[in-house]
Amino acid sequence: MFSGKTEELIRLVRRSLYARRKVQVFKHALDTRSETGEVKSHNGLLYEAAAVSSSEELFERIHHTTDVIAIEEVQFFDERVVEVCRRLADGGYDVIAAGLDMDFRGQPFGPMPRLLAEADDVLKLHxxxxxxxxxxxxxxxxxxxxxxxxxxxxxxxxxxxxxxxxxxxxxxxx
Ligand SMILES: [Zn+2]
Known part of the structure; x- marks a missing residue:
């Protein structure tokens, strides 16, 4: 929260677009900070994200021509998102997931511990x-x-x- 993780996700999405790679951005339908499908970061940058209500729906909406899958606020998804990210990464997609690692209690947030463990790279922002x-x-x-x-x-x-x-x-x- 306020750590710049959305800005970092946007930066990585932009790099992929400059490289002419096809990108799909998703967010959980629970993320109601905007209702238009746009994700707004704290510094006002905007991009379109498709709202999905489950990790299964996310998986079903991926086009075979896509290269990069970016997931915003991934902590809102249930544990099955770990399996979905693994299948996508194993299938040759680049998967970028941004999320809060701890909830408001300071406890690990939902699927984040396993995502952090299985990720090839982790960038922890403060x-x-x-x-x-x-x-x-x-x-x-x-x-x-x-x-x-x-x-x-x-x-x-x-x-x-x-x-x-x-x-x-x-x-x-x-
Ligand atoms: Zn302090």
Whole structure:
């Protein structure tokens, strides 16, 4: 969150397009930051992403002429996305997946641990802690300015909760 992972995904997509490779970009339908299929990063860059509601749907929508598959906010997918990414990579596609490695509790987020383990390359990006200015690895969920309880659901993308980047020392869970 605020670490520049969407910007990095866009940079890699652009490089692939310059190289005349065919790219498909996907996001999970749960990602409601935009309703038009466009993904907007924090610095305002835009590109089109197809919204899919499952990893199976993602797999079915891949064209045989595609070279590169980019997946935004991959942590929203269930565990089966790991198998889908593996099959695609084994099948010769380049797969670029961007996601949050930890949820608001500081616990591994959904399929991310296995994706991180199986990926050929991992780039871990850090935001800046909103409290102390150190490198931030955590997402602080805030409700009315207070830290959120650990019992809250993991995914609340459309809710009114706010998030800010925090380092491990400033990160709080009630
Ligand atoms: Zn801090």
């Amino acid at each position: 935001a800046i802690c909103a409290r102390c200015g150190r490198d931030a690895s955590r997402s602080q969920r805030l409700i009315d300015g207070e830290s959120a309880p650990a019992s809250a659901p993991t995914i609340l993308v459309a809710a009114e909760e706010k998030y800010e980047a925090r380092c491990r020392h400033c990160h709080e869970v009630r």
